Amino acid sequence: MLLTPGTPADARRRYKPVQNLINGEVDGVDVEMQVPTDYSAIRPALESEQAEIGMDDITLLSKPDIMDVYGTTVTGGSAFYFSLMLVQPGSDIQERTDIEGKEWAFADRLSTSGSIFALYTLQEAGLDIGDAPKEDPVDFDATFTDHDQALQRLANGEAVGATTWGGNGIPHLPEGTEVPDRVNENSSFLDTMGTETPQFEPIWWSFPIPKQPMYARSSWDSDKKAEIGEVLRNSDQDLIKQYYPEDYNEEELPFTTLRDTSLEDYQPIIDRMDTVGVDPAA
Structure with missing residues (x-):
């Protein structure tokens, strides 16, 4: 699972409940978290099948046909x-x-x-x-x-x-x-x-x-892919709380559940990328 680029220690700490949730609710899965150096490193990792799950809109919009969208992250009741x-x-x-x-x-x-x-x-x-x-x-x-x-x-x-x-x-x-x-x-x-x-x-x-989407690469041929999506979409505050590490700061939590969304929800981002001359597919 590729996290949003940033400070590796901070990102891993924030997403630890999500990692624990998937590992705890889906049998036979051991999710490892990696923090890419920057956004441009994410798509190559997915295309080369070095990663299965991502969570940023730029990569999703850059080549949507290679991703299966799980949904948009919800925190504090807002997407x-x-x-x-x-x-x-x-x-x-x-x-x-x-x-x-x-x-x-x-x-x-x-x-x-x-x-x-x-x-x-x-x-x-x-x-x-x-x-x-x-x-x-x-x-x-x-x-x-x-x-x-x-x-x-x-x-x-x-x-x-x-x-x-x-x-x-x-x-x-x-x-x-x-x-x-x-x-x-x-x-x-x-x-x-x-x-x-x-x-x-x-x-x-x-x-x-719209908050960051979570998605899986389409070429990932595993029945666990759909099962992980179901767990993420059916999560709620009470469930994710069970997977907090010791001394976890709830204010850092980047996820409680997923809202069912599509690429259309991210059209305003595409429009702004076009205007400033960023081609997400480049």
């Missing part, structure tokens, strides 16, 4: 998450156009929430993004790392702002921060506000983005 842009409290950067001539920290170049959605909205605001995310933008400077490092660059003053996803960014917002209604209605991370330091302030939120 949606957000991309957001953060700055230091009191920053002069209060609007997207204020980024012009400054340095901005992004996550992985192919991250939906940490790169593509932000580049799309900056271009929509009138900034020249050049050939980003593949190359450097024109109207501002950019670094592409991962979600955690993007926030670290902001904290260290190496960038005037950072783009990340709600589960990573919302804990760094001061408790009681006002959010748009769409965020209030769809985010499952609002109760984590004020739990992480340093604290930042948001200047932009995306619309609700």
